[in-house]
Amino acid sequence: xxxxxxxxxxxxxxxxxxxxxxxxxxxxxxxGRMPVGQIVQLTQLxxxxxRECLLVMIQHNIAVYAELQxxxxxxxxxxxxxxxxxxxxxxxxxxxxxxxxxxxxxxLIALTLLAHGKMTIEDCxxxxxxxxxxxxxSSTTTVSSAPSTTTSSKxxxxxxxxxxxxxxxxxxxxxxxAVRPSDSLSETDKDMAEEKKETDKMAMPPTAxxxxxxxxxxxxxxxxxxxxxxxGLKRSLESTETDDYSGSKRAKLRDxxxxxxxxxxxxxxxxxxxxxxxxxxxxxEIAKLYENxxxxxxxxxxxxxxxxxxxxxxxVKEDFTTPVSHALLSSALPTNVNMxxxxxxxxxxxxxSNIKPKPYECLEKYFQLLEEDAMRVVRKDAGRSGxxxxxxxxxxxxxxxxxxxxxxxxxxxxxxxxxxxxxLDKGKLEEKQISRYxxxxxxxxxxxxxxxxxxxxxSLQEVPKTNERTxxxxxxxxxVLLQKSVDTIVGRLYHTMGNLRQRRFVERNKRAILLEKxxxxxxxxxxxxxNATERKELEALHTVLEVLEVQELRLAQMVATLREY
Amino acid sequence: MADTQGMEDLFYNECxxxxxxxxxxxxxxxxxxxxKALKKEDVGKAGALHGEEQVVYNTxxxxxxxxxxxxHLKAKTNLHEAVIKRCLRVLEQKALVKAIKSVKHPTRKLYxxxxxxxxxxxxxxxxxxxxxxxxxxxxxxxxxxxKFILIKSYPRDSSSIYTPSHKAYPSAAAVRKHIMExxxxxxxxxxxxxxxxxxxxxxDGKVERFMAQVDEDWDDExxxxxxxxxxxxxxxxxxxxxxQDCPCGVCPVADFCTEDGPVNPAGCAYYAKWLDLDF
Numbered sequence: 001x002x003x004x005x006x007x008x009x010x011x012x013x014x015x016x017x018x019x020x021x022x023x024x025x026x027x028x029x030x031x032g033r034m035p036v037g038q039i040v041q042l043t044q045l046x047x048x049x050x051r052e053c054l055l056v057m058i059q060h061n062i063a064v065y066a067e068l069q070x071x072x073x074x075x076x077x078x079x080x081x082x083x084x085x086x087x088x089x090x091x092x093x094x095x096x097x098x099x100x101x102x103x104x105x106x107x108l109i110a111l112t113l114l115a116h117g118k119m120t121i122e123d124c125x126x127x128x129x130x131x132x133x134x135x136x137x138s139s140t141t142t143v144s145s146a147p148s149t150t151t152s153s154k155x156x157x158x159x160x161x162x163x164x165x166x167x168x169x170x171x172x173x174x175x176x177x178a179v180r181p182s183d184s185l186s187e188t189d190k191d192m193a194e195e196k197k198e199t200d201k202m203a204m205p206p207t208a209x210x211x212x213x214x215x216x217x218x219x220x221x222x223x224x225x226x227x228x229x230x231x232g233l234k235r236s237l238e239s240t241e242t243d244d245y246s247g248s249k250r251a252k253l254r255d256x257x258x259x260x261x262x263x264x265x266x267x268x269x270x271x272x273x274x275x276x277x278x279x280x281x282x283x284x285e286i287a288k289l290y291e292n293x294x295x296x297x298x299x300x301x302x303x304x305x306x307x308x309x310x311x312x313x314x315x316v317k318e319d320f321t322t323p324v325s326h327a328l329l330s331s332a333l334p335t336n337v338n339m340x341x342x343x344x345x346x347x348x349x350x351x352x353s354n355i356k357p358k359p360y361e362c363l364e365k366y367f368q369l370l371e372e373d374a375m376r377v378v379r380k381d382a383g384r385s386g387x388x389x390x391x392x393x394x395x396x397x398x399x400x401x402x403x404x405x406x407x408x409x410x411x412x413x414x415x416x417x418x419x420x421x422x423x424l425d426k427g428k429l430e431e432k433q434i435s436r437y438x439x440x441x442x443x444x445x446x447x448x449x450x451x452x453x454x455x456x457x458x459s460l461q462e463v464p465k466t467n468e469r470t471x472x473x474x475x476x477x478x479x480v481l482l483q484k485s486v487d488t489i490v491g492r493l494y495h496t497m498g499n500l501r502q503r504r505f506v507e508r509n510k511r512a513i514l515l516e517k518x519x520x521x522x523x524x525x526x527x528x529x530x531n532a533t534e535r536k537e538l539e540a541l542h543t544v545l546e547v548l549e550v551q552e553l554r555l556a557q558m559v560a561t562l563r564e565y
Numbered sequence: 566m567a568d569t570q571g572m573e574d575l576f577y578n579e580c581x582x583x584x585x586x587x588x589x590x591x592x593x594x595x596x597x598x599x600x601k602a603l604k605k606e607d608v609g610k611a612g613a614l615h616g617e618e619q620v621v622y623n624t625x626x627x628x629x630x631x632x633x634x635x636x637h638l639k640a641k642t643n644l645h646e647a648v649i650k651r652c653l654r655v656l657e658q659k660a661l662v663k664a665i666k667s668v669k670h671p672t673r674k675l676y677x678x679x680x681x682x683x684x685x686x687x688x689x690x691x692x693x694x695x696x697x698x699x700x701x702x703x704x705x706x707x708x709x710x711x712k713f714i715l716i717k718s719y720p721r722d723s724s725s726i727y728t729p730s731h732k733a734y735p736s737a738a739a740v741r742k743h744i745m746e747x748x749x750x751x752x753x754x755x756x757x758x759x760x761x762x763x764x765x766x767x768x769d770g771k772v773e774r775f776m777a778q779v780d781e782d783w784d785d786e787x788x789x790x791x792x793x794x795x796x797x798x799x800x801x802x803x804x805x806x807x808x809q810d811c812p813c814g815v816c817p818v819a820d821f822c823t824e825d826g827p828v829n830p831a832g833c834a835y836y837a838k839w840l841d842l843d844f
Contacts, residue, residue: 007824292799292800292802293799293800294726295724295725295726296724297724298726341725342724342725342726343725343726343727343728344720344722344725344726344727344728344731345728346727346728346730346731346732346733349728349730365728365729368729369726369728369729372729374773374775405770405804406804406805406806407806407808409804409806410804410805410806410808410809410814411806411808411809411814411815414769417769417770418765418768418769419768421767421768421769421770422768425768437764437765437768438765438768439692439698439703439761439762439765440698440700441697441698441700492819493808495813495819495822496808496811496813496814496819498824498830499813499822499830499833499836500811500813500830502824502829502830502831503830503831503833503836506830506831507840544840547839547840548840551807551810551811554807554810555807555808555811557807558806558807558808
């Protein structure tokens with residue numbers, strides 16, 4: 001909750017919801033949660049305005065509330081959901097990927113849901129049909145015949161059903177998630193209420209051990225709930241004639257010409273599930289680790305493996321994936337993956353016949369390579385043969401370290417990373433030892449250590465030899481504490497992101513008059529009302545804004561790696 | 566009683582004579598005098614010396630190939646500094662001792678016998694020239710090691726890899742052989758020296774170290790069976806960090822930069838330059 005983070009939060013709210021909401025959010029960000037009355041007092045806004053601002057933020061899932069009994073009345077406290085708010089920096093990537101994974105309609109659904117916070121399937125479809133009545137002829141695969149210009153009712157219906165189909169698919173793959181009324185309550189308050197319910201049952205105040213066991217049980221319960229299936233889906237019977245789902249996965253049971261199909265409930269609201277997007281990004285990143293170490297084929301295998309395990313991933317912070325079997329993987333691999341020719345066999349291994357083994361055996365070899373790789377990310381599942389699991393915890397640690405290494409190399413140079421790696425390997429070391437092992441003169445090492453320490457990657461531990469703690473009789477040991485360095489770097493990244501965003505406002509304000517003119521309805525209709533200089537200005541502005549936006553997104557992805565994975 | 570006294574006196578006198586001729590060394594340990602006979606070949610050199618010079622010479626000799634610092638010399642011999650200086654000058658003139666510098670304490674002047682070669686502790690091993698770490702030499706060698714390991718780690722075709730049973734990953738001894746055969750280094754390097762270089766490569770994240778699979782016909786050239794570690798290179802990848810592409814990633818005053826302080830993004834000159842460059 002550094003100042004940089006709060007500032008970035010504030011600037012996001014300013015850009016997405018305007019200055020009035022920013023005022024309310026600012027107070028909540030700076031002073032913590034509070035009831036409406038207090039917000040009114042601090043912001044000098046009208047109570048009605050404050051309520052409206054809070055409503056907007058709750059609609060967009062960035063504010064939560066908690067109701068507390070205070071003597072005779074119930075007071076409602078409002079609070080900002082920081083993590084959800086900071087996820088908004090990733091929106092451009094989410095839109096892009098929704099478009100890539102679910103085609104044109106997927107992109108539109110994501111866009112509409114982000115613009116409205118949360119929506120039901122019916123409202124979402126209606127909204128899309130109103131704004132984008134016809135799909136672009138090139139990118140749709142679902143709608144085949146309807147000519148794009150006609151808005152006949154049949155075409156309309158077809159389009160609406162195709163949108164719904166994509167929506168259902170997104171819900172099934174957990175890219176969209178149902179919002180229940182309880183989601184607007186703050187998470188900690190919910191936990192506390194659950195805990196209170198348990199402790200109230202006891203006759204005596206609970207001991208620490210009892211409390212711990214209660215908490216553990218509640219955690220287990222929560223995990224079970226998360227795992228228990230997708231909220232907002234129900235099963236219904238449809239006749240096969242109208243059913244044009246080609247994949248056999250979707251139709252679970254077949255009974256003559258009726259199939260059970262899972263459809264989205266119409267009265268449930270949905271929002272974008274950022275976490276699922278982050279899980280997928282992380283999986284891709286993990287797979288990419290092998291591209292440089294082994295080869296693209298290994299990456300493809302990893303990607304398929306993680307793709308198979310993805311369905312059963314609950315959240316980003318899990319330690320292991322569910323096991324994936326050899327057989328399942330080999331059938332799920334894309335056909336263009338060439339496993340035979342990308343392996344270089346030793347002559348004696350091939351024997352005299354000089355025939356390369358079959359793909360199935362090659363996959364076995366690849367698994368062995370992945371398992372033996374020094375990163376130790378892929379493991380055999382204990383007790384079951386032919387099953388492999390991925391240690392997400394290890395992989396994520398490597399991703400984070402690589403990210404920090406890249407930052408340090410780009411910023412300071414390779415020798416700095418040498419020191420960092422050495423400390424990661426050996427734990428705590430003294431200046432002299434570092435100099436000896438890294439084969440660098442001690443005066444260089446000293447300078448590098450101080451630089452890294454100021455940057456926040458290294459920490460210093462003093463160990464006095466005697467009680468008087470004189471510096472000459474003290475060991476100074478350096479070490480790398482991953483979590484601490486991650487926090488410092490994320491803080492700095494937030495600072496930079498805030499700067500980029502602020503600069504965007506500045507650039508826009510500089511040309512406010514021009515932008516205002518562009519917004520005029522007659523100018524919108526006829527671009528020729530702008531003269532040459534104005535057009536040039538506008539183009540320049542767009543270039544600048546694009547540079548700033550893209551840069552901010554790239555930093556947001558770095559933060560996602562460091563913080564969310 | 567008188568006889569024993571006489572005997573002792575006699576012994577003492579004889580010793581004194583022998584000491585003067587350089588056959589016996591005299592020490593003082595906890596207030597008692599200790600006598601030590603010398604080897605014949607050592608007698609000749611020290612024999613020509615007298616008094617303080619001899620004491621200084623012997624002290625230096627006892628320090629072996631580690632050398633001794635003048636201050637320690639002073640403490641051990643209990644002689645005055647000026648005396649020691651004079652003695653050292655004489656000894657140096659006679660080419661009996663030499664002055665060297667230590668890697669550990671570059672400011673200290675160490676003395677040792679002329680005929681000895683300074684120990685690795687003092688010189689710092691092959692990596693030091695003139696008491697300073699030869700950074701260029703080390704870098705060149707590590708680069709050569711990396712190149713060698715890289716060639717051995719991957720097949721020619723860049724998209725393919727060796728199977729898990731591939732065994733030809735080089736060990737430190739193999740790397741040494743390559744370096745010596747190609748005459749990359751003029752200095753003779755031991756396997757330990759090469760291991761040091763390879764460790765640096767490991768820390769640089771360029772190679773990985775792992776235990777070789779046990780194989781009977783593995784023939785170690787140097788008979789060095791202790792190290793079963795073999796090395797595998799990791800392909801070089803382009804390091805890039807998105808942060809570096811905007812001014813804030815390299816900004817020297819980023820710590821002072823606040824939203825509306827004297828240094829702020831709105832009026833930032835670095836930003837103006839960066840955004841101007843793009844069109």
